[in-house]
Amino acid sequence: MQKILIVFSALVLIGTSTSWSQKTAPHGTKGTVVHNANLYVQADESADRVSTVTPGRELVIAEHSGKWLRVFANTDVQTVSEADAPVFGNETNAQPISGWIMDKGVVTAETQKGDAILFGEAVSMENVASQAHPPPDAAQSARRLYRMVVDLFPQSPLAAEAMWRAADIRWQLQKADALSLPSAHEKANYLREQLDETEMKKIQKQYPRTKWADLAAYDMIDNKVCGDWQGSEKCPEKEADIYAKYADEHPDSPKAPDALFQAAWREACAGDMYQSDNDDKKSNDARARAKDIAGRLQGKYPESEYAARAAGLVYKMEQQIPIYGSDRE
CATH class of the missing domain: 2.30.30.40 (SH3 Domains)
Known part of the structure; x- marks a missing residue:
């Protein structure tokens, strides 16, 4: 798609x-x-x-x-x-x-x-x-x-x-259209074109506690995240909370490992952003949260490709290689 x-x-x-x-x-x-x-x-x-x-x-x-x-x-x-x-x-x-x-x-x-x-x-x-x-x-x-x-x-x-597949195709087409609009670059999610959740919610209602309901919930995260972070650490931290919460509420979802990786990556990005603002304490705290989430991912879903990606993410942080922004010294 x-x-x-x-x-x-x-x-x-x-x-x-x-x-x-x-x-x-x-x-x-x-x-x-x-x-x-x-x-x-x-x-x-x-x-x-x-x-x-x-x-x-x-x-x-x-x-x-x-x-x-x-x-x-x-x-x-x-x-x-x-x-x-x-x-x-x-x-x-x-x-x-x-x-x-x-x-x-x-x-x-x-x-x-x-x-x-x-x-x-x-x-x-x-x-x-x-x-x-x-x-x-x-x-x-x-x-x-x-x-x-x-x-x-x-x-x-x-x-x-x-x-689910019919709803997801429509969702992805709507998403592509919404991302082509100027409002896609707004930081606040409510300032962007919101995608129609009707079919996703119908799946959750008709097939509750199933893989398909879990996937519908993951797609709907698109309506909650920021558009352009615009240099604000609050955006990646807010999104990290959203993805981590999804993984907690849908532990059996095929998207749970992905969600944890997204949460860890965003916390690592926030760490880089705080460092660029010379706020070492918040930078270290954000990176600690990133490592903690990465550890959860590796412990709970060790066979997932996201567990390996989490290992790479932690390695970069330990090597002080930027996750967000320029990767040059």
Whole structure:
């Protein structure tokens, strides 16, 4: 996901609906496609093409006719004005378009191993999105496919992870957009564009005390940290407390070792900042806290790569090699 962060903006999210309201939902069998499916006016490949149904877009099958399906589908046709759309997209207002598609690559709740098929295609599309020059809609297609796993197969053992992955893709796209704004350099977190936590909180509510709830909580730290530290030691110290608290409250999280390392690194940075201000006492105190957190990390998660990174962090402090700022004597 790192490589797509600088490419996508939140405007990509506009018009990516994967569900209709009960009032507008047509009757039939709900499904989606795992490939780009042409939508025709008639059940004939020589007929005029209405649009394209891309992977993960929701469709409702209204009629079968040989190798053709008449469907109502959400497509890439823009249905709202960008000027009227919320900053982070409108995912509930797309209107279905009627047409015919060929009966291939369509997954419904009745498709054998349909949950695994959609999940696998979503993973593949997410991998495509992480490449240097991905197709413009790759990340969103992955997100839609994950969401359809949850929608069509809510009892699947893959549903929780699919919900998390869909939410995380949206989170990372929002984060990239927020970081591109001038407000990203504000020190106080409340002066920055706050990321929408709705889906993350839904994961925590629906799957409490699980790996996925832990990961959602870690992502939401982004809304709490400073933007630009602006030379203030309070920022790294505050952030260190936030990350250390996360590790305490989510000890089994895959992100717990990372959180402890982030806390130790920030305390070490604060130590360098205090030293540059000629405050040796606070500098020594901050570095002592950094070493203590690093010791906790190495003791509790010795097999983690972050334990090795913590060892390197402590070594640098003992060698009086700057952690924050210039690394030249």
